[in-house]
Amino acid sequence: MTSPGNRLLAVEKLCVTIPARSGMLRALDNVSLSLEPGRTLALVGESGCGKSMLCRAITGILPGRAATNGRIVFAGQDLMTLGEKELNRFRGHRIGIVLQDPMSSLNPVMKIGRQIAEHMRHHLRMSAVQAMERAALLLDSVGISHPAERLASYPHQLSGGMRQRVAIAIALACDPELLIADEPTTALDVTVQAEILNLLSRLQQERRMAMILVTHDLGVVAGRAHETAVMYAGRIVEQAPTVELFTRMRMPYARALFEAIPRIDAPPHLVLKAIGGQPPDLAVAQAGCPFAPRCTKARERCHREEPELVAAEREDHRYACWFPCEGEDLC
Amino acid sequence: MRFFLRKFLHLLIVVFAVTALTYLMVERVPADIAGEIAGQNATTEELVAIRARLGLNEPALARYVKWVSGVMKGDLGNSLATRQPVTEALRSHLPVTLELIALAQLFALLLALPIGIITAWRAGSWLDRAIGTAAFGFASLPAYAGAIALVFIFSLRLKWLPATGYTPFAEGIVANIRGFLLPALAIAMVEWVVLMRVLRSDLIATLKEDFILLARCKGLPPWRILLTHALRPSCFTFITVLGMQTASLVGGALIVELIFSLPGVGRLLVSAINSQDYPMVQGCVLLIAIGYVAINFLVDIIYGLLDPRVRKGLSHG
Amino acid sequence: MAKPASDQRIPPFIKGVLHLSFLFAAAWLISICTGAVGAGWWAGFSPDQMDTARLAAPPGMGHLLGTDAMGRDIASRLLFGARVSLIVGFCAPTIGLVAGLLLGVPAGFHGGRIERAIMTGVDVLLAFPGLVFLLVFTFAFGSSLPTLTIGLGLLTAPRFTRVARANTLRFVDREFVLAARASGAGNLSILVREILPNVLPPLLIYMLLVVGYVIIAEGGLGFLGLSIPSPTPSWGGMMAEGREVLDQSPHVSMIPTGVMFLTVLSVNLIGDRLRSRFEGRDAP
Numbered sequence: 068m069t070s071p072g073n074r075l076l077a078v079e080k081l082c083v084t085i086p087a088r089s090g091m092l093r094a095l096d097n098v099s100l101s102l103e104p105g106r107t108l109a110l111v112g113e114s115g116c117g118k119s120m121l122c123r124a125i126t127g128i129l130p131g132r133a134a135t136n137g138r139i140v141f142a143g144q145d146l147m148t149l150g151e152k153e154l155n156r157f158r159g160h161r162i163g164i165v166l167q168d169p170m171s172s173l174n175p176v177m178k179i180g181r182q183i184a185e186h187m188r189h190h191l192r193m194s195a196v197q198a199m200e201r202a203a204l205l206l207d208s209v210g211i212s213h214p215a216e217r218l219a220s221y222p223h224q225l226s227g228g229m230r231q232r233v234a235i236a237i238a239l240a241c242d243p244e245l246l247i248a249d250e251p252t253t254a255l256d257v258t259v260q261a262e263i264l265n266l267l268s269r270l271q272q273e274r275r276m277a278m279i280l281v282t283h284d285l286g287v288v289a290g291r292a293h294e295t296a297v298m299y300a301g302r303i304v305e306q307a308p309t310v311e312l313f314t315r316m317r318m319p320y321a322r323a324l325f326e327a328i329p330r331i332d333a334p335p336h337l338v339l340k341a342i343g344g345q346p347p348d349l350a351v352a353q354a355g356c357p358f359a360p361r362c363t364k365a366r367e368r369c370h371r372e373e374p375e376l377v378a379a380e381r382e383d384h385r386y387a388c389w390f391p392c393e394g395e396d397l398c
Numbered sequence: 399m400r401f402f403l404r405k406f407l408h409l410l411i412v413v414f415a416v417t418a419l420t421y422l423m424v425e426r427v428p429a430d431i432a433g434e435i436a437g438q439n440a441t442t443e444e445l446v447a448i449r450a451r452l453g454l455n456e457p458a459l460a461r462y463v464k465w466v467s468g469v470m471k472g473d474l475g476n477s478l479a480t481r482q483p484v485t486e487a488l489r490s491h492l493p494v495t496l497e498l499i500a501l502a503q504l505f506a507l508l509l510a511l512p513i514g515i516i517t518a519w520r521a522g523s524w525l526d527r528a529i530g531t532a533a534f535g536f537a538s539l540p541a542y543a544g545a546i547a548l549v550f551i552f553s554l555r556l557k558w559l560p561a562t563g564y565t566p567f568a569e570g571i572v573a574n575i576r577g578f579l580l581p582a583l584a585i586a587m588v589e590w591v592v593l594m595r596v597l598r599s600d601l602i603a604t605l606k607e608d609f610i611l612l613a614r615c616k617g618l619p620p621w622r623i624l625l626t627h628a629l630r631p632s633c634f635t636f637i638t639v640l641g642m643q644t645a646s647l648v649g650g651a652l653i654v655e656l657i658f659s660l661p662g663v664g665r666l667l668v669s670a671i672n673s674q675d676y677p678m679v680q681g682c683v684l685l686i687a688i689g690y691v692a693i694n695f696l697v698d699i700i701y702g703l704l705d706p707r708v709r710k711g712l713s714h715g
Numbered sequence: 716m717a718k719p720a721s722d723q724r725i726p727p728f729i730k731g732v733l734h735l736s737f738l739f740a741a742a743w744l745i746s747i748c749t750g751a752v753g754a755g756w757w758a759g760f761s762p763d764q765m766d767t768a769r770l771a772a773p774p775g776m777g778h779l780l781g782t783d784a785m786g787r788d789i790a791s792r793l794l795f796g797a798r799v800s801l802i803v804g805f806c807a808p809t810i811g812l813v814a815g816l817l818l819g820v821p822a823g824f825h826g827g828r829i830e831r832a833i834m835t836g837v838d839v840l841l842a843f844p845g846l847v848f849l850l851v852f853t854f855a856f857g858s859s860l861p862t863l864t865i866g867l868g869l870l871t872a873p874r875f876t877r878v879a880r881a882n883t884l885r886f887v888d889r890e891f892v893l894a895a896r897a898s899g900a901g902n903l904s905i906l907v908r909e910i911l912p913n914v915l916p917p918l919l920i921y922m923l924l925v926v927g928y929v930i931i932a933e934g935g936l937g938f939l940g941l942s943i944p945s946p947t948p949s950w951g952g953m954m955a956e957g958r959e960v961l962d963q964s965p966h967v968s969m970i971p972t973g974v975m976f977l978t979v980l981s982v983n984l985i986g987d988r989l990r991s992r993f994e995g996r997d998a999p
Contacts, residue, residue, distance in 0.1 A: 540935060
């Protein structure tokens, strides 16, 4: 484990509950993780598992009526104790975020140059001219050609991939220490996805940023993240360095996700392995492991007691399962 | 281009239809103008002569056509009451109405804009609900009632502002504006409600968008997000309604003009109706109709300029 | 965690509508209507009876709401004036509604040239400033009660047409219409059986909002002295007459103002409440 002094971000026992019509939704349940400067953490899981909610909690943009518990320590400060004004000094400045759909996350009636420059002017007190020059440089660094002319374009004049590059430029504008990428490629064409992901990795290394990469696709994670955490029903159910995770998956849900990835060397017409059933209703408190209803390996204890996230053989590999998979064979 | 031409044609049709309708209605009046002009003891020959001079013997359609061709040349005929060209009277009365409308809409804007923004930002709060209730009340009060209340409070009790009277611009700007404050406020007190509601509703929808979320994630302060990101995409309906209101105010400011004795087009029209001054009535209605249609036309143009996406579509249409 | 059970005895529609403000509004309207209908019985005085001893007297001393500048009892005049306002206020929008149905629904249903012609006509009428139209209309046709009603009805017709057309367009492509057509129903029967029942409710709710507008418009005419000629009182006329004694006796103008305000407010409240319930959206 990393020493506490080294960590850029430390989330400790974070709980987020949201009142909804059907009851109190436990969107995040005792989530703890940490991230060092310059490292990438991947958050993987199905829709609704809480990965986006975690990103929003870190940036402090939760729905107004959310109840929270726990700590989010960024560079030594607990963000949960800060007010809006103080949080605004972190947002866009020390923490950058890239959202999922660049068509909706960019303002359609504002020129992209201005969208990149405005928070630079706010946080870094740049003049308009300085900010625009830097915006052009940023566009260049994210691989957009003719950056100076592009500053005057509107989002609808760009392709999907280019819009996401602009979104990345926006996120990087004030040189953040942490970049959160919330499903940055989900809304893009498959051909463009790899480009964007590679761009993110390159930029991260160049700037020595920490990055949280959120995705529902395990296949995206290999080779791009130092550490991977798998989430389910608002909890982290397995977490390990990526290589270790891929070679020795313990939790059946993680295994199932892994097996669901289509492989290029699989025989044609092989039926894709989907995970049966639905994710649980977060408003209903359940006894036992949240994945138990869908787990092929579930036994009586799984339905009764919720397993804790613990490290067994290796300190940096934690998982929450009573009957984890052994070795590399299928569970 | 074709888009604008078609709109313009539509415009012309509407204007002419309005004047034709007016003509038809005014025709029904069984008044005898010739008798009024000639006086009590006029002889039949005199009456006939006057009627012939005024062209009253020709069929209505012929007179209308003559009037229209006159309009094309910029001649609206002469007032039957004053014998002066109608255009002169319009020219001297129009600026007053325009100034009233401009001030009224300015006040309405000054009320609707900040209140709309604040209530949208704090939608659902007690402030929002309280303002909404108050707005409902204002919308149920007609302008003339508001005018009376304003006169009572500000003229009679507080003695701050004059109850009636008009000072031309040339004789003193401050006095001029003072004369317009109460009437403009009376109109604005009703107009602002619809504007505010429309703006608030569009803003609330915009604030749910992703790009507002991203703006918040950039750490921008709320007022900047509201003014620079949220406002512009939300103001289309607002501007359209503002335009439509202004257009209908051209004729709608009438009562207020009368209450405050402002020499505008409204008062001109009413006195023309009372004295059965056909050419003047026609002229005023023409002016009002043109104003209405022209302002709506302007609104369409501004709409296109504001939204770059609409502009793109226009160039293909 | 169990949800609290909802009250199942009262249907949700009615329950939402039984709001305090709604009750006040309904109570006020019922009182005004009763007062207007039974003005002859309720009114203590004849509307043109002048009590010269008490000119512009404040409320009290034999006159419930005081007297106006000519010594006439305000309360009685309000009741008689209510007749005009309410009759016109409800009949004129009805005319407009019928006109709107006859024009707007075919416009939306058939589309094409018919629609264009009708909607251009609507644009023309809308370009005619309301009050100007009323002035010229009353100038041409006089200001008796039927004339006023027709004139105001014509004034509201274009807006009804627009709303009727918009609502028709919402339904014209729906499945049940296509189904009816597939089973061989002719145009007229589709219009009457499928479209009309769906278009009528929103139009009726819109009509309530128009009622407020008409009451104000009639008040405006009365204010200018162009509504029902005296001796019949009208609310607008009373407001105008009160201006002469505004300084000394503001109640002469303010009381009719208040009454008109409460009436229009009540109508607006009910219309707004019904609309938000019917459309399932929250009213602003």
